[in-house]
Amino acid sequence: MAEVTREQLYAYLDESLDEIEEARIEKLVRSSAELREALSKVREERDRGEHSLGAVWRRERLSCLSREHLGSYLHGVLDEDFHAYVEFHLKTIACSCCLANIEDLREKQSEQTSQSKRRKRYFETSARLLNDARK
Numbered sequence: 001m002a003e004v005t006r007e008q009l010y011a012y013l014d015e016s017l018d019e020i021e022e023a024r025i026e027k028l029v030r031s032s033a034e035l036r037e038a039l040s041k042v043r044e045e046r047d048r049g050e051h052s053l054g055a056v057w058r059r060e061r062l063s064c065l066s067r068e069h070l071g072s073y074l075h076g077v078l079d080e081d082f083h084a085y086v087e088f089h090l091k092t093i094a095c096s097c098c099l100a101n102i103e104d105l106r107e108k109q110s111e112q113t114s115q116s117k118r119r120k121r122y123f124e125t126s127a128r129l130l131n132d133a134r135k
């Protein structure tokens with residue numbers, strides 16, 4: 001199924017493809033047992049109302065991200081699908097609401113970083129002073 005992605009199969013089932021693409025996939029599905037199986041799997045997933053994040057996003061392509069998710073994105077701890085979606089949402093859709101949120105989070109994050117750096121410096125200085133006093 002090199003020529004058809006799961007996303008395309010979803011779109012095919014949702015009838016959200018253009019005519020040419022739809023005809024192409026229909027033809028491929030007819031000629032490939034593998035693809036027919038993939039399609040029925042996708043259909044099952046869809047009918048079950050699959051709850052995976054990927055599925056939710058495919059349904060609600062434009063939904064916004066929570067600050068929690070944006071924070072995880074900044075920390076680089078999201079799984080690949082989720083990360084790709086956030087990138088898409090921020091860079092391709094350029095959602096101003098989420099961009100403002102992430103900007104805010106980024107500021108807070110760097111504030112935190114410089115705060116802990118300051119704290120570390122402070123401890124190092126006190127340790128040194130203490131050492132000097134003992135000499």
Ligand SMILES: [Zn+2]
Binds near residue numbers: 065096098
């Ligand atoms: Zn958004």
